[in-house]
Amino acid sequence: MEAILPGAPWLIAHRSMLGINKPYKVTLNEQDYVLWQNQQGEVFALDNICPHMQAPLSDGWICQNKDAIACPFHALEFDGQGRLHNCGKVSSQPLLNPLEIVIKDDCIWTYGGYDPKIPIPDLISKVSAGMSFLGVAGEKSIRGTFLDNISINYDYNHQSGTHRELFGIKANRIPVFEYDGYWAKVVQELDRNDTTWNDILRNPLILTAPKTYTSTLEYAFPALTTFRATFPIGEVLQVHALYPETPTQTKTFVLVYIQPKHPIFKPLLGKFVLSAVTTVIEQDTNAIETSYPRQPAKIRLPNEEIMFHAQKLYHEW
Incomplete structure (x- = not known):
């Protein structure tokens, strides 16, 4: 589909909606993403589809020692950059696309992958x-x-x-x-x-x-x-x-x-x-x-x- 208002800044969540180490699913312009927040307040966002057998990562769990999310099908782990962690090794290239986010006043904003047309409002x-x-x-x-x-x-x-x-x-x-x-x-x-x-x-x-x-x-x-x-x-x-x-x-x-x-x-x-x-x-x-x-x-x-x-x-x- 053609995106609705491409280049607009979208407020997709507040920190309090994420909890700590809990996957949170967001759908924006027909694209699904998974967000999570660690105990240090860092927020990560990735495409929600596991690249192995397309399981929804938002149904998985957070690996706190790696700041990674685990796939619910096969427990494959992906860090906040989309890299696979497997058998003690980390893939050199991301297998999942991170969603670029901006956090302002505990509000989580994104342009959904589009070039900004207007700034995030204050x-x-x-x-x-x-x-x-x-x-x-x-x-x-x-x-x-x-x-x-x-x-x-x-x-x-x-x-x-x-x-x-x-x-x-x-x-x-x-x-x-x-x-x-x-x-x-x-x-x-x-x-x-x-x-x-x-x-x-x-x-x-x-x-x-x-x-x-x-x-x-x-x-x-x-x-x-x-x-x-x-x-x-x-x-x-x-x-x-x-x-x-x-x-x-x-x-x-x-x-x-x-x-x-x-x-x-x-x-x-x-x-x-x-x-x-x-x-x-x-x-x-x-x-x-x-x-x-x-x-x-x-x-x-x-x-x-x-x-x-x-x-x-x-x-x-």
Whole structure:
């Protein structure tokens, strides 16, 4: 297949997703890779297919004394450079291609073997300054094109339907939309419906959500969408990552950062955010996977120029 947005930097994982000495499989533009991290924090990435009988290396195990991965079929060992270790000897040439990666702020980026077209963004370090990393939520492969998935991140009307029960939004205003190249910023003002007893019984943490709140979203096209908002018990930052696995499959996960107003609020704020992110991803996934094939829209809604901006960047890449 022709790669989707060749030359784009893709955020494929966070260190916390790899664990220690555990294989982690990544599919990017129909190519499978295996990543692992040793106890010293070094990260390695190789083609996932064993060159002997094509077993998936991600089903194997890590040989800690060699920083090598073992094939699950025949226990053949390959180091981070793709060289075979066998009977005390190391092959002079790699038998597997390493995937070039860049680690920035504990985030693992790659161009997937293509020449860079744009630099790796510094958006995460910028928006997370002074905040604590909480964890990763909403990791999921979604049956849908990359364009469909990225469009929903720039769609400021779908929360009134897709996330109706979760957020209960009754008014949505966009006083700020600005962009410069592949960066964009949106300020969103949301009014929530009155909270009912059923809402509280279903989700007591809803009491921590304000009746009206303002959120700031910044984008680093095509990989990142960041959402930052302040609640009565603290500040929340979500970094949504997207990358194309195949023409019809898209991977997403969300890095979550928090800044509680007081340390006592950290467990409550963390639980609220992780739960909400997981629900949002599930609802967005359902919206994408149950939609019929895209046709030209016959209806125009407010603020859709933001979504059209992202689609224009995609088509003009």
